[in-house]
Amino acid sequence: MTTNGSTVQNHTITALVRDKPGVLNRVSSMFRRRGFNIVSLAVGHSEEPDLSRMTFVVEGDKRTIEQVNKHLHKLIDVIRVSEVSSDNVVSRELALIKIRATSETRSEIIQIVEIFNAKIAGVSPDHLIVEVTGDQDKIESLLGLVKRFGVMEVMRTGTIVMERWLGHLHDQQSGAKRRNWGEAASV
């Protein structure tokens, strides 16, 4: 899929934001208003008190992603925005999957779960709850494999990412295509 001649794909963006009431609303409102498409969004405390970190997976072409970055940065409560490539980051998502299981299928499901280094988080007579962490691809493949047993419910946290190197200190060495939108740090 392309618009304006460039490819539409998923991009991962992280933002360091002030932990204040309404910040998530400001961010999501900006996405809605400007028509940007969020694939997943995860929010949690950061290493610093009063600051939270958000990870967005956003679908769009290069120009759209640049606008997402700039408009995120334009929000007063957003302190830092960076776009990370998948080359040199740890990317994880947690999913809970409720799978229909009978006495005939249970052991086969457990085998698949083991291959994926996933866990059985809950058991009942007619289903299993599987807990799996990994990047989006891994979770998608597991879902694909267990689909035929009957997936009753899926709960996913959305992707969070962390660069292998100390981000801004090692930009050059890391080789990660990390783009700091330094010039966007204003309105």
Add this chain to the structure above:
Amino acid sequence: MGIRMNGSQLLCESLVREGVVEIFGLPGGAILPLYQTLPEYPQLRHILTRHEQGAAHAADGYARVTGKVGVCWATSGPGATNLITGIATAQMDSVPIVAVVGQVARASIGTDAFQETDTTGITLPITKHNTLVMDPAEIPQVVKEAFHIAGTGRPGPVVIDVPKDVQTEEVELPYDSFDEFYNALEIDLPGYKPNLKGHNSQIRKAVKLIDEAEQPVILAGHGIIFSGAYDELRELAEKAQIPVITTLLGISSFPDDHILCVGMPGMHGMAYASIAIEEADLLIALGMRFDDRITGKPSAFARKSKKIHIDIDPSEIGKNIEVDVPIVGDLKRVLTKLNPQVKETTHTDWLQRIEELKAEHPSHVIRDANQLLPQLIVKELSEVTGGDAVVVTGVGQHQMWAAQHFTYKYPCTFITSGGSGAMGYEVPGAMGVQVGVPDKAVWSVAGDGGFQMTMCELATIVENRLPVKFAIINNNVLGMVHQWQEFFYDKSYVATAYTANPDFVKLADAFGIKAMRVTDKVQVRGAIEEAMAHDGPVVIDFVVEEEERVYPMIKAGGTIEDLVEEPDFAPWEVAR
């Protein structure tokens, strides 16, 4: 040791420290404690508007003409929602205003209490920032940051929502005086650091493009006015002999009577300006945002040119139009660095070509007619005032004629609702402008439609002895919509005729305002002169030709090929 103050006092004290003198507002239940504190602060002049929309627009007009942050107050619920049009207008045109809004008491928030509205929720997408203050002790910090955010970087509106019991609660400050306390407050906005300087290597790239260009044009926008970069713009234009095109909001950033001025381009711009953009090999866009009224179809806009875009807001760069050299920074500072590096040159052929275009496409020429043409009124106004007046407009045909036919010679003399296109701006907007520049002539060029949206503020104008002059371009029709119906809806004139307009002369009389009616072109100049000689407000009802159209015209989303320069028929012979 220590001072005790309630939330309302803290707010007023903070406003005083921010240099606020005028406040436009209208009280109500949830903001009463704040109002009841006003008598303690005689240095704050409150102007009681008749509608909160008027308060917001007036604060906006005041801010545009003075360069200071405009302030308006309103109560919760309907007071807050009535501000919305004015806040959205300020947001679209980057105008610094701070709106202080009352809110129901903290314990009642979220209970659908009387006159409760989620003000911060509603204003979130139409403000630069907003805050609900839940602790009176935070008020000074919030106010200080609000003025900083509103007035710096790309300016814009900030809303402060203050619950009623936050206004009344007392707090103790561990300082001997409020001054000492306020001065000690530090702005704590780690996510807000406007980049003002402009990147040196980007500036060098821009200089190279400018030096190499054979057919450059400057597109000057609102940013020149906010930055006060009039002299720098003029220096660049004169040094490299570059023609200057001004956007609607960029009008009066460069003198219209300057030989290099080419006027406004776009939908209703001068044909020669639009064509010059198409022929140019370099566009130097200064503090403008490639609005759709200028670009038409973005993919077909100015394809032959390279583009330099200098703007303080990085998110404007590449938003509508891809550019070759972006520079993020304050225009005055960037141009101060850029100008000395640019080569002096003449561009004789190109300037000659521009003169040819002006001769071939005389968009600014008003045709001979027996009727009272609205364009003529604007032209006469320009001549009588000598350009030494601030023109404020509403939105529609009269706005375009005011943009086209007045010769703006002095900085910041054209005030209009551009991005938002808010009809009704002409009355309260002009009121706020006159409060900001009490000694200047302020002319509101009004539409009969927009005037009726906000004419309640005539009472405010009389009450405050503001000598605003109103030129109502009265065609008894919603003119621009009417024009669109003619062009794009096969002359199906639905809901645009005003068949029961009031007698504006009697109406003004009822407000105690001097008024005149003009129906013939020979009366125009005399009426304007008479209005100028009167030291109070004046309303002139110019009854003009209803079927007059704004030309040139490029349809929305169109290209230069869609340019229509003149009517192909005598309009009033056809439509009736």
